[in-house]
Amino acid sequence: MRETPVPDLTYPPLTVAGLSEAELLERIFPRLNRGPETNDSLLLGPGDDAAIVAVPDGRVVLSIDTQVADQDFRLEWNNGYRSTGYDVGWKAAAQNLSDINAMGAHATSLVVSLTMPPETRVAWVEDFADGLTAGIRELGATQCSVAGGDLGRGSELAVSVAILGTLDGRAAVLRSGARPGDTVALAGTVGRAAAGLALLESGPNVSTLTREQRGLMDTQCRPQPPLAAGPLACEAGATAMMDISDGLVRDGNRLAAASHAVLNLDPAALRQLAEPLKPASVLLGADAMAWVLGGGEDHGLLATFAAGRPLPAGFTAIGSVEAPASTDGAGVTIAGRRAESGGWDHFAN
Numbered sequence: 416m417r418e419t420p421v422p423d424l425t426y427p428p429l430t431v432a433g434l435s436e437a438e439l440l441e442r443i444f445p446r447l448n449r450g451p452e453t454n455d456s457l458l459l460g461p462g463d464d465a466a467i468v469a470v471p472d473g474r475v476v477l478s479i480d481t482q483v484a485d486q487d488f489r490l491e492w493n494n495g496y497r498s499t500g501y502d503v504g505w506k507a508a509a510q511n512l513s514d515i516n517a518m519g520a521h522a523t524s525l526v527v528s529l530t531m532p533p534e535t536r537v538a539w540v541e542d543f544a545d546g547l548t549a550g551i552r553e554l555g556a557t558q559c560s561v562a563g564g565d566l567g568r569g570s571e572l573a574v575s576v577a578i579l580g581t582l583d584g585r586a587a588v589l590r591s592g593a594r595p596g597d598t599v600a601l602a603g604t605v606g607r608a609a610a611g612l613a614l615l616e617s618g619p620n621v622s623t624l625t626r627e628q629r630g631l632m633d634t635q636c637r638p639q640p641p642l643a644a645g646p647l648a649c650e651a652g653a654t655a656m657m658d659i660s661d662g663l664v665r666d667g668n669r670l671a672a673a674s675h676a677v678l679n680l681d682p683a684a685l686r687q688l689a690e691p692l693k694p695a696s697v698l699l700g701a702d703a704m705a706w707v708l709g710g711g712e713d714h715g716l717l718a719t720f721a722a723g724r725p726l727p728a729g730f731t732a733i734g735s736v737e738a739p740a741s742t743d744g745a746g747v748t749i750a751g752r753r754a755e756s757g758g759w760d761h762f763a764n
């Protein structure tokens with residue numbers, strides 16, 4: 416659990432412009448890598464020109480993801496909630512750990528770059544470091560350390576994380592291996608982060624929200640990707656896998672296209688996924704099914720498994736893989752009918 420943050424009582428509040436880079440780093444370093452675990456692969460951590468990591472498997476899984484203020488989060492949302500540094504640090508960890516999870520791997524280290532306007536409070540940056548550390552630990556990525564990073568000044572607050580992972584000798588699970596007859600399965604949630612985003616953007620004031628509604632907001636601000644499920648799916652012989660960051664149908668279309676297949680989803684399974692989102696959808700006059708089909712950022716896993724195989728822990732069947740009727744017929748269908756895409760596109764949305 417999160418420790419109660421020490422309030423910043425200085426007035427005016429200390430901002431990053433009031434410290435040197437070295438002084439700011441001195442405040443960040445002790446907040447990183449605080450777990451009891453030791454990471455054998457980190458040979459040299461923060462403090463030199465670059466970090467050094469061992470790659471015992473001979474291969475490294477590598478990804479990068481960026482969050483920019485007002486594109487991926489807001490410091491102040493329309494419902495009055497203020498994203499804490501802790502939220503943004505947690506989400507930076509979660510969305511990057513998720514891409515490693517989606518290959519069937521586990522994360523070993525990451526580097527983080529923070530671009531900040533000069534008026535950013537030092538307390539916010541410290542909270543960011545705490546959130547990053549807590550996200551890694553509490554999501555279960557106990558072998559992942561923060562190997563280093565970068566600080567810079569800019570007009571927008573932006574956070575980039577590049578992350579490394581290992582497959583421990585296994586073959587990765589790609590998007591391209593789904594075959595007709597396979598079961599389509601989901602681990603983690605879909606639609607919760609989108610419902611949370613709708614509450615943050617247009618919902619009633621944050622102070623009036625119920626526990627359930629706060630929980631949806633929390634999924635948007637501090638997502639909980641199912642990190643045990645990726646390596647488990649890999650070991651269980653998943654034929655294809657990806658994480659859902661942009662929406663079930665949009666991402667499902669990507670997996671389907673890579674596999675030259677149709678993912679035919681079961682409407683009853685989709686209705687079950689929508690059911691817990693109903694109260695929030697009624698409150699906002701929104702469509703719970705649209706959140707299930709189009710909502711990104713829960714970072715659940717979409718995977719396919721050979722028919723008849725028991726699904727690994729955490730996965731539920733939501734459909735089956737079929738052969739496309741024509742060469743350009745790959746995509747997602749619901750009970751045989753082509754699904755509308757929706758979902759997130761940075762340049763179209």
Ligand SMILES: Nc1ncnc2c1ncn2[C@@H]1O[C@H](COP(=O)(O)OP(=O)(O)O)[C@@H](O)[C@H]1O
Binds near residue numbers: 480514660
């Ligand atoms: N600017 C870029 N240059 C090269 N490759 C990119 C760039 N942006 C994205 N990609 C690649 O395109 C693929 C899809 O990217 P993205 O949608 O960001 O993946 P994900 O949703 O899993 O994070 C990834 O393999 C990614 O590495």
Ligand SMILES: Cc1ncc(C[n+]2csc(CCOP(=O)(O)OP(=O)(O)O)c2C)c(N)n1
Binds near residue numbers: 488712
């Ligand atoms: C202020 C704000 N507007 C919109 C969104 C919704 N949103 C932003 S990015 C995104 C999709 C996931 O981000 P992306 O950078 O595409 O991650 P990737 O697919 O690369 O993992 C969504 C649904 C948000 N989280 N915050």
Ligand SMILES: [Mg+2]
Binds near residue numbers: 658
């Ligand atoms: Mg991904």
